[in-house]
Amino acid sequence: MDPREGLRLVLPDRAVDRDSTRHRRSRGALRGGRRTAAERPHQPTGAQRRDADLLRLARHDVAARGCPAHRYAGRCRADHRGADGVGVHRRPRDAHQSRSRRLMSAVRVRFCPSPTGNPHVGLVRTALFNWAFARHHGGAFVFRIEDTDAARDSEESYEQLLDSLRWLGLDWDEGPDIGGPFAPYRQSERREIYDDVVRRLLEAGEVYESFSSAEEIEARHRAAGRDPKLGYDNHDRELTRAQTDAFRTEGRLPVLRLRMPEDEWTWTDLVRGPVSFAAGTVPDFVVMRTNGEPLYPFVNPVDDALMGITHVLRGEDLLPSTPRQIALYAALRRIGIAAPTPSFGHLPMVRGDGNKKLSKRVPESSLSLYRERGFLPEGLLNYLALLGWAIADDRDVFSMAEMAAAFDIARVSSNPARFDLAKAAAINGSHIRLLLLEEFAARLTPYLQSAGLVSMPPTDAEAALVAGAAPLVAERVSVLSEAVDMMRFLFVAELVVDPAAAAKVLGPDAEPVLRAAVDALAALSTWDSAAIEGALKAALVDGLELKPRKAFAPVRVAVSGRTVSPPLYESMELLGRDRSMARLRAALSPPPV
């Protein structure tokens, strides 16, 4: 077979023409059906979230409500196909189709990180979009580990990856820990498969031995007056047996390269529409190293093919490698491996502070940082979803279940997006306020524990304090670590007063204020916020004729140690009479330094 057969390689368009899709979509936007905050429950675990998603899909009644994904009412038919080529308006009875039909039409996407270092937020965004796509279509989300680089991969990173995804609640249907029909899901355990595929490709002439070193390639370019940085020149394609033998006797070992057809490469990208690469711009690429280890551009498509992946959603940085993947799929089919080419969708880059793509190097990209700061998984995920996707033109806080129901890959923006910590925190704050108070307390407790403020498990008294403070702090923080700082004064035996706050409001002027407060509070028969408020106002505002903000500042700092605190009266009630009085008295007579 002549691998250079002159066919123009055009992917079968799974994707409906993007423009026509958009056109249809533009008619009659659905305006109703928005949910209020109270209607948006949170699913604390991945499993529960998954249930909710499935439930939602089952309830997805287009005729009655319009399609939330495409936002137009009443026009959808059951056979309507989305821009990704998959029926998105599934009716409940789809679930009762025969097993084989379901398998044939099922969406299968994958998330395939390599275990090198901390997962970063760009990676999480990719995982999220794949997850949402799978859940939206009722398909499978496959988790595969691409650990073909022994020098950089680590078991620790692998564990971190699993842990991170679990924490996020992005549940997978097949993966290294739970197995699945295409196991194993770690590429380091699939070497025999790759060896076998490579052998067959070699026998078929799809792949050939190449001995050229980088220096030799460059030298040839120079000699021919070409740009030396052009890359491999396909020089070794027609090496004779005698030539390869000669190299071997010199002790040189070959890499294996795939023969690329020299055609124009075109496909309809799920997020970008038609993309094409000019003929002759993609050289034969290395499939296997001299030491016999297969490389990413090979194992990735091979596993996608073998695992029946239907849609590849990945970062834009991988866009230039798509022609090679398409070529590999074609070669695989020629040697008899069933490998329908998947649809590709290239997600925009997530940028860091500059304009550069977010690198693993910069700490702000590390997922663990956001976890430590006290981001809620649903808050972080919600923000990340906004980097390239919008659920509606007038709303940006939503649950993952809502995202799964509404997600449409064709509506993903192709612009790169900058990660904005302030907005991420703001979105997270909205999610904190959406939590039930008990849930907020439960999520907060581990942070209080690792700050050493609450024991493990919490004592009854500590639990009561957390529960009592929850409503006070939940509405004033955007991340959980802020709540820890705000609640610290409730749990410490010895209050450390912030020096700046003390300097500001605990000067000589504060003495009469504090004294009056102590006297008034000491006379109280009941210790609750209403009584405290009454006493303080009577003594300070009415008695001393102070402006409220002047009156309460010294008391606040004396009790909480900070100028910023939860509401004063409630805080004092929670702190208790004894500790509150002790702190006021301590502020009155500061210990000599």
Add this chain to the structure above:
RNA sequence: GGCCCCGUCGUCUAGCGGCCCAGGACGCCGCCCUCUCAAGGCGGUAGCGGGGGUUCGAAUCCCCUCGGGGCUACCA
């Protein structure tokens, strides 16, 4: 250098030829509420990179240009 992708408020986005002298969100500013800080409510600030076309009409379609980014490994 070559190949490819992308350009709407500071940032993320809505926009798919008339609904747009461009809507939402974060940020910022102001007001209200108020014991601080928040939250919440109300109001404001700010944008179609530039130039040519096509069209009765362009943020939207085409071309050029400028700018930004990615890839260019026997990493993934």
